[in-house]
Each structure stands twice: as structure tokens, then as C-alpha cells.
Amino acid sequence: MKIAFTSDIHADVSxxxxxxxxxxxxxxxxxxxxIFIVCGDVSAGQRHFEEALKKYGQxxxxxxxxxxNHDL
Numbered sequence: 001m002k003i004a005f006t007s008d009i010h011a012d013v014s015x016x017x018x019x020x021x022x023x024x025x026x027x028x029x030x031x032x033x034x035i036f037i038v039c040g041d042v043s044a045g046q047r048h049f050e051e052a053l054k055k056y057g058q059x060x061x062x063x064x065x066x067x068x069n070h071d072l
Contacts, residue, residue, distance in 0.1 A: 007039035011052040021055035033061050040068025
């Protein structure tokens with residue numbers, strides 16, 4: 001089983017961080033994980049958390065997201 005995970009993206013903190021999912025997607029597509037896990041701190045609030053997670057929507061594998069302290 002191939003597991004891919006990411007954490008502490010803080011996508012809404014800077015333009016560079018906002019691009020992290022976009023940069024990760026080609027790598028994830030190539031690696032074709034069986035599951036993708038987001039281990040928290042994707043953003044600095046619930047609204048941004050949901051928006052950032054949508055960027056991983058193209059993945060066909062199951063996805064699990066755990067909210068971190070910055071996401072709530």
C-alpha cells in the first residue's frame with residue numbers, strides 16, 4: 001500500500017504557500033498513492049481549510065483530512 005501525506009501547508013499565509021497543492025499534484029499523480037492524508041494546518045481558518053482541500057479533488061484515491069490547530 002502506498003500512502004502519501006502532507007501537512008503544515010498554511011496555504012492562505014502567502015502566495016508561495018497557496019501554490020503548494022498545485023506543485024504537489026503532478027507528483028501525487030505520478031506516484032499514484034492508495035490513500036492521501038492531509039495531517040493538519042492546511043490554512044488559518046475553516047473557510048480556507050475547505051478551499052485548500054478542494055485543490056486535491058483531482059486525486060482518485062481515498063482522502064483523509066485531519067484539521068490542525070490553525071485550521072479551526
